[in-house]
Amino acid sequence: MKKTAVAPSNIAFIKYWGKKDEALRLPSNGSISMNLSNLLTTTTVEFDDQYKKDEVVIEGSTEMRDIQKVIAHLNLIRNRANIKTYAKVMSQNNFPSSTGLSSSASGFAALTVAAAAAAGLSLNEKETSILARIGSGSACRSIPSGFVEWLDGNDSESSYAESIYPPGHWDIVDVVAVVSREKKEVSTTDGHRLASTSPFNELRLSHVSKRIAECKKILKEKKFTLFG
Numbered sequence: 621m622k623k624t625a626v627a628p629s630n631i632a633f634i635k636y637w638g639k640k641d642e643a644l645r646l647p648s649n650g651s652i653s654m655n656l657s658n659l660l661t662t663t664t665v666e667f668d669d670q671y672k673k674d675e676v677v678i679e680g681s682t683e684m685r686d687i688q689k690v691i692a693h694l695n696l697i698r699n700r701a702n703i704k705t706y707a708k709v710m711s712q713n714n715f716p717s718s719t720g721l722s723s724s725a726s727g728f729a730a731l732t733v734a735a736a737a738a739a740g741l742s743l744n745e746k747e748t749s750i751l752a753r754i755g756s757g758s759a760c761r762s763i764p765s766g767f768v769e770w771l772d773g774n775d776s777e778s779s780y781a782e783s784i785y786p787p788g789h790w791d792i793v794d795v796v797a798v799v800s801r802e803k804k805e806v807s808t809t810d811g812h813r814l815a816s817t818s819p820f821n822e823l824r825l826s827h828v829s830k831r832i833a834e835c836k837k838i839l840k841e842k843k844f845t846l847f848g
Contacts, residue, residue: 621666621667621737621738621739621740622664622665622666622667622668622738623664623665623666623733623734623735623737623738624662624663624664624665624734625662625663625729625730625731625732625733625734625737626660626661626662626663626730627660627661627663627725627726627727627729627730627733627759627762627763628655628656628657628659628660628726628729628762629655629656629659629660629661629715629721629722629723629725629726629762630653630654630655630656630722630725630726630758630761630762630768631653631654631656631722631794632651632652632653632758632761633651633652633653633654633835633847634650634651634652634828634831634832634835635651636648636649636650636651636757636758636770636772637649637821637824638816638821638825639757640772644753644754644775644776644779645753645754645756645757646772646773646774646775646776646779647757647770647772647779648772648825649772649825649828649829650769650770650771650772650828650829650832651761651769651770651772651832652767652768652769652770652784652832652835652836652839653758653761653767653768653770653781654766654767654768654792654794655761655762655765655766655768655787656722656794656796657787658714659713659714659715659721659722659726659796660713660714660715660726661711661712661713661714661723661726661727661729661730662711662712662714662730663709663710663711663712663727663730663731663733663734664709664710664711664734665694665707665708665709665731665734665735665737665738666707666708666738667703667705667706667707667738667739668705668706668707668708669705671705671706671707671708672706673706674690674691674694674706674707674708674709675706675707675708675709676690676691676708676709676711677708677709677710677711678690678709678711678712678717678727679711679712679713679717680712686724686727689728689755689756690709690711690731693728693731693732693735693754693755694707694709694735696751696754696755697732697735697736697739697741697751698739700736700739700741700751701736701739701740701741703739703740707735707738709731709735711727711730711731713726713727715796715798716798716801717803721796721798722758722762724756724758724759725756725758725759725761725762726759726762727756727759728752728755728756728759729752729759729760729762729763731755732748732751732752732755732759732763733748733752733763736748736751745763745764745782746780746782748763749761749763749764749780749781749782750776750777750779750780753779753780753781754776758770760779760780760781761781763781764781764782764783765783765786765787766783766784766785766786766787766788766789767783767784767785767786767787767789767790767839768781768782768783768784769781769782769784769832769836784836784839785839785840789839789842790839790842792844792847835847
């Protein structure tokens with residue numbers, strides 16, 4: 621079966637840094653974000669017996685560093701769907717990859733939706749968010765629409781994102797100026813690993829819950845001066 625999905629990137633108002641479980645991509649803290657409707661990944665997944673191995677093409681290339689992550693995610697979905705069929709994946713962004721614009725979020729969100737549908741899975745939004753998170757943490761935030769909260773949780777089933785306000789709740793925009801298409805030198809994954817080495821990490825984590833509550837209140841009341 622062949623399916624195509626489109627997913628947005630997202631921008632975090634309160635970021636998460638660090639993971640309490642690397643394999644499950646459980647974040648050290650929750651976060652608040654907004655989806656970016658014009659920064660999109662379009663992904664097509666086809667499971668077919670004609671394929672003798674997984675074929676993954678990202679941005680027209682079969683040499684991208686994320687290809688093994690994509691295959692691992694396909695394996696996760698195959699196991700859940702109880703199938704062994706190989707797949708062909710075609711993925712394209714309308715913005716530069718690996719430049720700090722959360723291409724992995726939109727990429728793994730689109731991959732999760734397309735692959736799950738192509739594999740015959742019927743998942744609700746929470747289940748899809750959980751599955752996307754295992755591929756790339758912030759991808760879980762690109763599954764719900766609008767303004768989103770990622771609940772950090774204590775295990776895989778309790779760590780997922782949900783919409784707190786719909787896209788039309790507040791008419792604000794994020795202006796993205798692409799000044800370079802060069803890939804960033806330090807990956808986000810490495811950044812998360814380094815978070816725990818900061819002398820301010822524990823202090824930051826102790827304040828996050830309060831900041832999330834404040835951010836949700838500001839979003840509710842649409843107070844841009846406080847938000848900024």
